[in-house]
Amino acid sequence: DAKTTQPPSMDCAEGRAANLPCNHSTISGNEYVYWYRQIHSQGPQYIIHGLKNNETNEMASLIITEDRKSSTLILPHATLRDTAVYYCIVRVTHLNTNAGKSTFGDGTTLTVKP
Amino acid sequence: DTGVSQNPRHKITKRGQNVTFRCDPISEHNRLYWYRQTLGQGPEFLTYFQNEAQLEKSRLLSDRFSAERPKGSFSTLEIQRTEQGDSAMYLCASSILTNEQFFGPGTRLTVL
Numbered sequence: 001d002a003k004t005t006q007p008p009s010m011d012c013a014e015g016r017a018a019n020l021p022c023n024h025s026t027i028s029g030n031e032y033v034y035w036y037r038q039i040h041s042q043g044p045q046y047i048i049h050g051l052k053n054n055e056t057n058e059m060a061s062l063i064i065t066e067d068r069k070s071s072t073l074i075l076p077h078a079t080l081r082d083t084a085v086y087y088c089i090v091r092v093t094h095l096n097t098n099a100g101k102s103t104f105g106d107g108t109t110l111t112v113k114p
Numbered sequence: 115d116t117g118v119s120q121n122p123r124h125k126i127t128k129r130g131q132n133v134t135f136r137c138d139p140i141s142e143h144n145r146l147y148w149y150r151q152t153l154g155q156g157p158e159f160l161t162y163f164q165n166e167a168q169l170e171k172s173r174l175l176s177d178r179f180s181a182e183r184p185k186g187s188f189s190t191l192e193i194q195r196t197e198q199g200d201s202a203m204y205l206c207a208s209s210i211l212t213n214e215q216f217f218g219p220g221t222r223l224t225v226l
Contacts, residue, residue, distance in 0.1 A: 043219050044207075046214050049214065102157075106155055
C-alpha cells in the first residue's frame, strides 16, 4: 500500500470549515483514498473514501486532485466534537481478494477551538 | 449495539504472564483484523482473517503472539510471556469484503 503524508497538527475555529490535506504521491491506479478519525480512547471511525471523483457524505467531503497525488478532507462546519486524530490511508479496492490491512501513518491531530 | 465488541477493555498483567483478548465482529462480516496502537502513533497491522483462514501476518506478530478465529465468527489474540513492550491498545476491526473497516473500542494492555 502507498505511503501517505499528513501535517502532524491543525487548529480550526468552531463553525468554520476544517480542511485536512494528505499527500499520496505514490498511489497506484487501483488504490482508493480512505479517511478515518480517532477520538481519544476510542477505535478509529470510518469517514469517507474515494477513487478519483470528489465524494460527499453526511460527515465530510473528499476532494482528490486530478493526478490523485493528494487529497483534502473537508469538515464543512467543525464542532468541538470533531477534535480527533484524522488518518488518511490508501489501499487497494475491495475487489482485490488480497486486500487486507490498512497502513496507518501518525495522522493529523485536529483541534477545534471555541 | 451491533458494532464490533472487544473484551476486556482493560487488562493489567505482570511481565511473563499470558493474556488473551476476544473480539466479536459485526455479524456476517467475513473479514476480521487485529491492530496494535502505541501512544501517539497510528494503528499497526498485526494480522487478518477471512472467515476462519488467517491470510496475512505482520512481522510484528512474534512467536509469542497467536490469533485464532475457529468458526469464522469471534477471534482471540493471545500473548504469551508478556513483556513491557507489549503494553499498547489492541484494536479489532471487521469488514465484509470492503475496505470500510469497522473498529472496536480496543483492549488496553498494561504490562508491569
